Amino acid sequence: MMSTLKDLAVRLFDAGAVQLGDIEAMDGRWTPVYFDFRIIVSHPEIMMAVAVHLQNLATEINHDILCGVPYAALPLAAVMSVNTSTPMIMKRKETKQYATKKIIEGVYTKNQNCLVVEDVVTSGGSLLETVSTLRHESLTVTHAVVVLDREQGGASVLKANGVELRPLFTLRNLTQILRDVDRISDETVDVIAEHIKVCQFGKKDNFC
Structure with missing residues (x-):
């Protein structure tokens, strides 16, 4: 198992979870770097390492249950739940249309502290949607642990809504690590840094 965040x-990167180039993101934006952490479900050792590092962040946060943002973070939350014997609940993409008609699957009680798990935060929208649903179900949500904060305004949006973000990596930190081990070039680091500067969500001068 990888013992450090650098490892x-x-x-x-070597598994293909970090992709470089002029790439179209899900919402139609173009980005010089894209993160596909879904790929780690095919790499159990990497998935375990990510989960363990997220668990280390979680030890500093008071929580009773875990909830992964669908879908990429669900496997991470599940591994964390099993490793730490912490109950997990799941938010559905949409309300179940038959039988129980639930939006949240699993067992929970009012006012429990729920720690949200996410893979990547950009604008914060997906994570905030999950937080809103959990709060509507009378759960308390004050923190989220995330693999990567792209530093494009999402953390500020979440903070304004009462959620503190705890990331394993920031985009600048991650790119510097990859540059230090010669996985990416200085030019790529500069391109990504400029993208972060220009593409900030929640600001009037946003040019994303």
């Missing part, structure tokens, strides 16, 4: 960053 983990390299393994994620």
Whole structure:
């Protein structure tokens, strides 16, 4: 198992979870770097290492249950749940249309502290949607642990909504690690840094 975040960053890159180029993201934006952490479900050692590092962040946060943002973070939350014997609940993408008609699957009680698990935060929208659903179900949500904060405004949006983000990596930190081990060039680091600067969500001068 990878013992350091530096080791983990390299393994994620080598596994193809970090992709470089002029790439179209899910919402139609173009980005010089894209993260596909879904790929780690095919790499059990990497998935375990990511989960363990997230668990280390979680030890500093008071929580009773875990909830992964669907779908990429669900396997991570499940591994964390098993490793730490912490109950987990699952938010559905949409309300079940038959039988129980639930939006949240699993067992929970009112006012429990729920720690949200996410893979990547950009604008914060997906994570905030999950937080809103959990709060609507009378759960308390104050923190989220995430593999990567792209540093494009999502953390500020979440903070404004009462959620503190705890990331394993920031985009600048991750790219610097990869540059230090010669996985990416200085030019790529500069391109990504400029993208972070220009593409900030929640600001009037956002040019994403």
